Amino acid sequence: MDCMTINTTSIAHVRLTVTDIERSRRFYEGVFGWPVLVEMPEGADDALREQLGFLFGGVIYNIGGALIGLRPVADDRFDEDRTGLDHVAFRLDSKDELDSAAGHLEEFGIAHEPIKDIGPAYILEFRDPDNIALELTAPK
DSSP, X not given: OOOOOOOOOSXXXXXXXXXXXXXXXXXXXXXXXXOEEEEOOTTOOHHHHHHTGGGTTOEEEEOSSSEEEEEETOOSOOOTTSSSOOOEEEEOSOHHHHHHXXXXXXXXXXXXXXXXXXXXXXXXXXXOTTOOEEEEEEEO
């Protein structure tokens, strides 16, 4: 058998499990302002509910080339020391944008670490309402 690799070009989507969809939506929409790509419309008929069943009552955002979904099925808090996800990082273009983002988080009352210089980039770490570790990163 020939050994081959699968050549991917980017991440298509990530779906995060959350405990409270409305609280998580307020957080992600308030912090990031992402546009909703897919959600169950009010008054959806049975056929549409079946078609959109993969949402599980959640939402999918388009963040410019990749999708982020929220799925309300969790009943515990995130812990990056378990198998699965460590954190999700989102790219910004500059340190100035990272500085502005820190101010934006503070306006929303969201605790965050100081901006760190990690060598090739700067990072800003914070958590969502379910303790999911999030990071903003900007190149040097």
